[in-house]
Amino acid sequence: MTISEMLLPEYDQEMAVARKLLERVPVEKGDWKPHQKSMPLGRLTGHVAELPTWAGRIVTTEMIDIGKMVSGQHQPYIPTSQQELLQKFDQSVLEARQSIAGASDAHLSQEWTLQFNGQTVASGTRLQMIRFMSMNHLVHHRAQLSVYLRLNDIPLPAMYGPSADER
Secondary structure, eight states, rough: OOOHHHHHHHHHHHHHHHHHHHHOOOOOGTTSSTTSSOOHHHHHHHHHHHHTHHHHHHOOOOOEEEEHHIIIIIOOOOOEEEHHHHHHHHHHHHHHHHHHTTOOOHHHHHHHEEHHHHHEEEEEHHHIIIIIIIHHHHHHHHHHHHHHHHHOOOOOSSSSOOTHHHH
């Protein structure tokens, strides 16, 4: 069994759970945030929708320097409708999945680096970085999103077993 064949079932499961949460997001509350230091709901939701693209980027590039993104040259994605949000997420998931499926074991075993203005932030094999920068990062923000939904009295779907709302 190849690395991608072992990784893809986990990837598919995590993306399916993320989609279930995104289906419940009240896009019209995009400016809402639980605390002044928190990311607004619309920005958080857009970030979750875009995170799968990192897996594809990791497969197709040698490294990425996120300095431009942080310096304001990159405009964050903020959805304007539920349909647009789900289309963006589905497209991100599909493209990343195709990249992972097409990658050889040798390619996924090569080093990949994330930099910020030329300084290494994280480095590891492409497999490690797909898990870290795309999947684990998505799980982290998906957990944030579940708290945002709970604080807005939106029932949560089952993620790793039944939720209190689906018992």
